[in-house]
Amino acid sequence: MRDKTGCKKMGAADLIDQIRSGIFQNERLLKLDTPIGANALLVHRVVGNSRVGRDYAFTVDVASTDENIELKRLIAQPVTLWIQQTDKSYRPVHGFVHTARRLGSDGGLTSYQIAFACWLHFLRFRSDACIWQDVTVDEIITDVFNQHPQAQGAFRFALNKPLQPRSFCVQYEDDWNFVNRLMEAEGWYSYFEQAKDGQSHKLVVTDNLDSFKPASPQNVAFYRAGTNSETDALVQWSGTRTLQSTSLVTSTFDYKSPQYAKGTNIPTVGNQGSLPSQAEVYEYSGAYTYREQDRGDALSKIRMEEWESRAKRFYGVGAVRRLDAGQWFELRDHPDHSDGNEQERQFAVLAVEWVIENNLPVSRGGADFPHSLQSKVNATRADFGPVQPSALIPSGDGSTGFFMATIEAQRRSIPFRSPLDHHKPVMPTQTATVVGPSGEEVFTDSLNRVKVRMHWDRINSGDEKASCWVRVSYPNAGSNWGGVFVPRIGQEVIITYIDGDPDRPLITGRVYNSASSPQWHTHGQLSGYKSKEHKGSGYNQLVLDDSTGQNRAQLYSTQTAAQLNLGYLVSQTDNTRGAFRGTGFELATDAYGAIRSQKGLYISTFGRPGASGEQLDATEARGQLTAGQQLLSATADTAQQHGAADMQAIDSLKTFTNATQSSYGGSASPALSASSAQGQETSGGTGQANGFSDPVLLLASPKGVGITTPESVHIHAGENATISANTDINVAIGKSLVANAVDKISLFAYKLGMKLIAARGKLEIQAQTDGIDVLASKGIKISSSTDAIQLSAEKEILLTSGGAYIRISGGNIQVHAPGQVDIKGSEHSFTGPTRYDGQPAALPKSVVNDQQFILKDETTGNVMPLAPYRIESGDGQVLARGITDAEGKTVRVFTGTKEQELKMFHEDDWV
Numbered sequence: 037m038r039d040k041t042g043c044k045k046m047g048a049a050d051l052i053d054q055i056r057s058g059i060f061q062n063e064r065l066l067k068l069d070t071p072i073g074a075n076a077l078l079v080h081r082v083v084g085n086s087r088v089g090r091d092y093a094f095t096v097d098v099a100s101t102d103e104n105i106e107l108k109r110l111i112a113q114p115v116t117l118w119i120q121q122t123d124k125s126y127r128p129v130h131g132f133v134h135t136a137r138r139l140g141s142d143g144g145l146t147s148y149q150i151a152f153a154c155w156l157h158f159l160r161f162r163s164d165a166c167i168w169q170d171v172t173v174d175e176i177i178t179d180v181f182n183q184h185p186q187a188q189g190a191f192r193f194a195l196n197k198p199l200q201p202r203s204f205c206v207q208y209e210d211d212w213n214f215v216n217r218l219m220e221a222e223g224w225y226s227y228f229e230q231a232k233d234g235q236s237h238k239l240v241v242t243d244n245l246d247s248f249k250p251a252s253p254q255n256v257a258f259y260r261a262g263t264n265s266e267t268d269a270l271v272q273w274s275g276t277r278t279l280q281s282t283s284l285v286t287s288t289f290d291y292k293s294p295q296y297a298k299g300t301n302i303p304t305v306g307n308q309g310s311l312p313s314q315a316e317v318y319e320y321s322g323a324y325t326y327r328e329q330d331r332g333d334a335l336s337k338i339r340m341e342e343w344e345s346r347a348k349r350f351y352g353v354g355a356v357r358r359l360d361a362g363q364w365f366e367l368r369d370h371p372d373h374s375d376g377n378e379q380e381r382q383f384a385v386l387a388v389e390w391v392i393e394n395n396l397p398v399s400r401g402g403a404d405f406p407h408s409l410q411s412k413v414n415a416t417r418a419d420f421g422p423v424q425p426s427a428l429i430p431s432g433d434g435s436t437g438f439f440m441a442t443i444e445a446q447r448r449s450i451p452f453r454s455p456l457d458h459h460k461p462v463m464p465t466q467t468a469t470v471v472g473p474s475g476e477e478v479f480t481d482s483l484n485r486v487k488v489r490m491h492w493d494r495i496n497s498g499d500e501k502a503s504c505w506v507r508v509s510y511p512n513a514g515s516n517w518g519g520v521f522v523p524r525i526g527q528e529v530i531i532t533y534i535d536g537d538p539d540r541p542l543i544t545g546r547v548y549n550s551a552s553s554p555q556w557h558t559h560g561q562l563s564g565y566k567s568k569e570h571k572g573s574g575y576n577q578l579v580l581d582d583s584t585g586q587n588r589a590q591l592y593s594t595q596t597a598a599q600l601n602l603g604y605l606v607s608q609t610d611n612t613r614g615a616f617r618g619t620g621f622e623l624a625t626d627a628y629g630a631i632r633s634q635k636g637l638y639i640s641t642f643g644r645p646g647a648s649g650e651q652l653d654a655t656e657a658r659g660q661l662t663a664g665q666q667l668l669s670a671t672a673d674t675a676q677q678h679g680a681a682d683m684q685a686i687d688s689l690k691t692f693t694n695a696t697q698s699s700y701g702g703s704a705s706p707a708l709s710a711s712s713a714q715g716q717e718t719s720g721g722t723g724q725a726n727g728f729s730d731p732v733l734l735l736a737s738p739k740g741v742g743i744t745t746p747e748s749v750h751i752h753a754g755e756n757a758t759i760s761a762n763t764d765i766n767v768a769i770g771k772s773l774v775a776n777a778v779d780k781i782s783l784f785a786y787k788l789g790m791k792l793i794a795a796r797g798k799l800e801i802q803a804q805t806d807g808i809d810v811l812a813s814k815g816i817k818i819s820s821s822t823d824a825i826q827l828s829a830e831k832e833i834l835l836t837s838g839g840a841y842i843r844i845s846g847g848n849i850q851v852h853a854p855g856q857v858d859i860k861g862s863e864h865s866f867t868g869p870t871r872y873d874g875q876p877a878a879l880p881k882s883v884v885n886d887q888q889f890i891l892k893d894e895t896t897g898n899v900m901p902l903a904p905y906r907i908e909s910g911d912g913q914v915l916a917r918g919i920t921d922a923e924g925k926t927v928r929v930f931t932g933t934k935e936q937e938l939k940m941f942h943e944d945d946w947v
Contacts, residue, residue, distance in 0.1 A: 227362020395437030636728030
């Protein structure tokens with residue numbers, strides 16, 4: 037009995053009996069092996085696809101006599117679909133079930149649907165966050181594949197081009213996207229090889245179509261539609277050309293060589309027709325995409341080859357059962373390819389889509405359940421079956437199957453690259469922890485980069501291998517200028533990614549957490565910066581205190597407690613503000629201090645509110661110096677009129693005073709002037725201000741200057757020391773006042789006289805090499821209250837008044853007078869001669885040795901002003917060291933009574 041389609045009709049009971057007999061799948065177009073038993077599922081229909089660089093997937097409608105199959109028994113289990121070839125052999129397609137569905141029951145049979153794919157499908161269901169450093173892409177992919185038991189041992193690499201390691205590669209997505217984007221970027225693609233026993237399949241990763249194996253047999257014939265035979269051939273074949281861009285221009289920025297522009301310029305190959313010249317693609321490929329130019333050219337060439345591959349594709353339709361993606365064949369008997377060499381006829385299969393209906397009695401007809409493939413198969417069969425009889429596959433029981441394959445191909449001689457469909461994830465802003473070697477606090481390099489451990493990194497425990505060197509964003513960064521604050525190990529830092537690229541992390545900030553709390557907190561009045569001593573507890577800090585009405589700034593170092601305090605001064609301990617300490621500024625340290633100013637220094641308590649006026653406005657101090665100069669001049673003139681010595685120091689005081697007033701202009705370099713002319717600089721910064729013409733030190737105060745020490749005060753002047761006061765100079769000394777002068781001492785009092793009193797002890801006045809003149813316009817009184825007055829002279833004593841005199845000389849006494857000589861006494865004794873043998877006191881003799889030098893160039897003889905020198909004694913003792921004055925003179929060196937040979941040095945050379 038036959039139905040209206042011409043097929044021999046089989047009763048349901050007969051059909052079920054044959055299924056249970058175990059031979060029902062024999063010699064059928066399709067059969068299926070599953071883990072639930074042989075012949076448990078009979079294949080009705082199949083829709084499948086496979087593509088180079090992707091995966092393959094099949095959906096299968098099946099029938100079973102078991103209406104209660106537990107679907108979860110099939111999930112993730114291996115199955116094998118067998119497709120009968122024209123020579124009656126079977127080609128296996130092995131895979132793993134990812135979907136199982138019960139469609140419905142019709143009579144004694146229940147319809148199910150299963151979908152299976154290659155083991156790559158599992159990559160979609162696993163995601164990871166992982167880092168690889170300095171490894172090649174094949175090693176990275178191997179690591180990912182080996183996370184899947186189904187993939188272990190089921191892949192191989194067939195690569196021709198050398199591999200370059202990636203310095204830093206991050207996965208932050210599912211395995212499917214990660215692996216595919218890596219392969220696409222490298223120009224790799226994959227295809228599958230099926231084991232002949234149908235028990236496994238193997239992924240092959242390649243970069244060259246030469247690794248494709250030829251179909252077996254290699255030739256595929258082309259026949260016109262309408263051929264009435266079961267033919268393994270193509271019945272439709274057409275080519276498609278698509279407009280593509282004509283050139284690819286890229287650029288990248290390499291921070292390790294920023295001065296060199298990096299980029300590529302890759303044109304397309306010829307023989308593609310008249311392409312528009314403007315179809316150029318310019319792209320910024322990202323930050324430091326490559327190091328060597330060859331690598332950049334290779335990456336751009338991959339992009340160009342992908343365009344060129346898409347530019348010309350071929351599409352075929354037919355009942356070719358032996359073709360699969362990842363094979364190549366030679367097309368025969370097509371009129372468009374009958375001429376030319378064989379390379380023009382050789383094509384690589386890039387993709388295949390299958391629509392198959394098994395030649396089972398139950399495949400045609402029956403209930404069309406939701407989700408069933410029956411509608412799709414019927415539509416395809418209706419489109420192609422009447423005009424392509426070769427797609428109809430009969431069986432021995434009269435059932436007719438259907439097989440239709442649609443292929444996409446390109447010429448084998450053209451390089452193929454997978455389209456860049458899988459992109460890097462765009463990374464969000466994250467935080468990480470700075471890490472380094474055990475026992476270290478700082479770990480950095482010449483660019484102040486650091487290493488970090490991402491919080492999501494579950495592999496690295498936090499050592500210096502956790503990441504690549506990561507650049508740090510600083511407040512300012514220039515060539516040998518900018519701000520430097522290197523993140524320390526343990527700090528939590530903010531990570532952003534350049535262009536969102538997971539392989540290009542950048543530290544853009546730092547944040548506090550409970551393990552690293554801020555040094556100043558809660559009230560928000562203290563801000564600034566506090567560092568930490570490397571492997572110590574010390575620190576340096578800049579504190580800006582914005583407390584209301586008590587603004588303050590402090591620059592502080594725990595090393596010697598050196599600090600500068602400005603504003604409203606308070607004590608501070610960590611986050612606590614302490615007692616009031618004063619206002620203004622304080623510069624303090626527990627160690628040494630120095631104030632150096634090469635051109636002059638002015639220290640004054642003459643105020644300038646708000647730092648108004650000029651920096652070296654010394655008007656008041658200069659007025660005081662001028663007043664002193666005038667006082668000295670007036671008293672010196674008077675003193676000279678009365679026979680006192682001249683005050684030569686007045687000129688040096690005048691020179692000093694003049695040095696405190698020397699106007700100079702603001703700096704205006706040629707570059708600044710040019711920028712100002714172009715409007716690129718702000719206004720201001722010009723004009724005149726007071727300066728010092730010599731590097732003098734000036735101290736001034738409107739209310740007095742005090743110098744005190746519990747020990748000694750030492751004041752020395754290489755030339756003159758001048759002291760003047762409009763009223764008094766008072767000197768009080770606990771022990772002795774000793775004044776020594778090499779030349780002379782001159783004291784002059786104009787109005788009220790002079791007193792020299794020794795309350796105790798002897799008063800001695802000596803002129804050891806000359807005489808003593810005691811003059812008075814009135815009387816001279818010499819008296820001894822309790823002892824004698826003794827006058828003695830080696831040669832003569834002469835007392836005279838009004839022409840009368842007494843001369844004592846040579847043992848004789850002469851008493852002469854132009855008038856009366858009156859001698860009165862109660863007695864007069866004129867006896868024989870006698871003598872007093874007392875001698876005048878012996879006076880010491882000494883010589884003071886001193887010398888001043890003029891430093892001259894040994895070669896030219898020119899005077900050397902402002903040149904460093906040192907003066908040594910003959911035994912190497914340094915007697916003086918300094919800088920010559922404007923006339924090349926050194927200081928005057930005194931050696932006392934000892935005459936010595938002196939040596940003078942300029943730097944390290946004899947002068």
